[in-house]
Amino acid sequence: MPRVKRPVTLATVATSAGVSIATVSKVLNGRSDVSLATRRRVQDVLQKHGYVGRRTEPAERGSVELFYQGVVNSYSLEVIQGVVEAGQLAGVDVVLTTRPPRPHPQTSSTARAARWIQDLIASGRRAAIGISSELSDADLAALSRARLPFVVVDPANTPAPGVTSVGSTNFAGGMAATQHLLSLGHRRIAYLGGPATSGCAKARMSGFRSAMEAVGAAVPKEYVRLQDSRYDDGLAGGAILLDLPDPPTAIFAGTDEAALGVIEAARARGLRVPEDLSVVGFDDTQVARLASPPLTTVKQPLQDMGAVALRTALQLAAGEKVDSHHVELATSLVVRGSAAATS
Template identity: 75%
Template structure:
């Protein structure tokens, strides 16, 4: 083939390869209706002469902002994955952002909220999704004025009734976890959970209390430990529980990470799980399956929660009505190896 000179165009490539311009275009666009021999010939000419074509016009895609407060952990990774996958299916880009926590009563709260909303508008976000985030009155007022649709996943505080949120059946999950331990014969069951103001924590703890009260099992004040849903909180809460004179024979942890912290507190005291302490977590993240022993836990459909939040946010952005301002997806108990029948442990005789 002769060396092409000057600007390389589709016409010159086609002439050199002995094919039509339409065939060259098909090769460039990855079309399948070109024979392998012809495709190879055209690609050889394209590569030999460095054909790059015309820069395509950028495709403008809708964006949704997913923001969170605190740290990204095993729970939030699963939810984020669900949001991103649903965004891909809907042709929407998801932008991840972190918002620092601020005291809600400071005079600067309204200014910070206004700055945040201006950024959302300037970046042309179609909607916003909050992950376990706390929304202040200033945040909600600014969002309403700017008409930016908002969906919150597992809100860190109890939102206003008209704030759309997505969660799971936390009350039922808390009951299921506790009933499982009760069915194994345990009565000294403690709860280590998240922030007292967290709606999902309140529901899980209410499920725990309901199950305990249904069999007349007492709950000493020291059997409730509320802090956050993180590993260090499990270590601290577990240490406090396991140092009690009448320590619990079983612990229901409000998250898998808390459960891992309890496992460490038990290990540090030479207590075996489940032989000397039964343990149930909540979430069913990857860490539950990797724990030793594998963690019995309440499964939340975390990825589906993220997907529902994304689809709901797009509905709100399109001005479409939503069936409910609060969606709860079903939880289920996953039985593994961290809980055992009461009576197997030396703790039972204490």
């Protein structure tokens, strides 16, 4: 008689993966309190054995609200991908929405905030994550009353006490970008970034100023433009900088998209990049690699920032303590072809 193949059990999977049965169960149930390496090892063993668990009543996977302000761009897409991939590993759904709608003129911000939080809770959200979001005091108060964990990636302003955030070393990144231009012999360096209310933009500008002061390089008032950092802003701001009586030989833009706008403003004036003008961006999104010439930029680990935000939100939802209410991931300079030594 042919041998009957014995069914694979949790114990079999646990032994093969070198973990406990409880750990295998946590992975199957999408629990967040399992390290990424262990989770992947267990998932590999489950797939290898073709393990299929017993059918039970449909379990609520749980979901996390991910919202953003403004138009989705190359920056936010990178963060979104990091959040979504981390959600898949953790076994939770990520629901993407725009910023909570503005209140009706006859509706108070407190009432609007309460309605927003009620909708999140009714939808079974375990936590909320915002990308470059600026929440009102009413929003934060409603989140606190509902005990709904909230994590913001690259906060648009200085986070209120108790708000957990994930960002990058913006000051160090601003210094690295400027020091690179200084090492190429540039001294007439302009900064184009913002808006002025943005905490991360102010940190990048502070890094720029610090690097310039360290070598005694002057920063004329007209060399600093604090504005939004989209492509059109870079185009308009770059035009103003390049039309100055004594224009800069290099421009540090606060985002990759703004840097591309600066490059186009230079081309419209018959200037070559990097021969006549050096340009450095910030973020290292896909547009930096596709630019012509490829853009020298400061890399933010955007997908990692999204993943950390998701895991932190789930930790808070599980009632666990986090080591810090603000996490900064390291930036690094990526040298490509948009900056060259000054003649």
